[in-house]
Amino acid sequence: MRSSRPYKSPRAALVWSLVLPGFGQLYNKDYFVGSLLLVLEFLINLKSHLNLVLVSTFNGDILQAHQAVNYGWGLFYPSIYGFALWQAYNSAKANNHKLEGKTVEKRTYYTGFFIGLVIGIDFGLFWHDVHLIKTVPLLDYPVFNGVLVGMLLGLLGHLLEKKYRKTRVKQV
DSSP states (O other): OOTTOOOOOHHHHHHHHHHSTTHHHHHTTOHHHHHHHHHHHHHHHHHHTHHHHHHHHHTTOHHHHHHHOOHHHHTTHHHHHHHHHHHHHHHHHHHHHHHTTOOOOSOOSSHHHHHHHHHHHHHHHHHTTSHHHHTSGGGGSHHHHHHHHHHHHHHHHHHHHHHHHHHHHHHO
């Protein structure tokens, strides 16, 4: 990153990446990483039939959602998505530290949350078809189950990271 960049809002970078992986990086002027994430997002989206799964899910057609998804490709999507969110936020924070004349912190923010989110979404997608989960109709959809489990594990990861940082600060 160049130090001549103007202030970049970490929240705006996060929201742009939430809209589409790679947009947050383009907002931060990380053109190579942003372009790479956009290409990967479109490739994985196309190969996993994610848009068809989303349309079927929101229309309530669970059978079509189950038949359309290609899990071989679909399980890559949460990793690209989580990385794009995490990298955009932390890149904006690092940019702003440079602008203020501070040394760039070695720590990253919300790492536990994003790792938990990615693992949770993968598990949610993979386990949505388990008999116990099928008893709750909304969770039988791959998308809803992935988001719910992802958010739960993301929250758990965030709490574990906070606890780790507190104990580490006490030791220093």
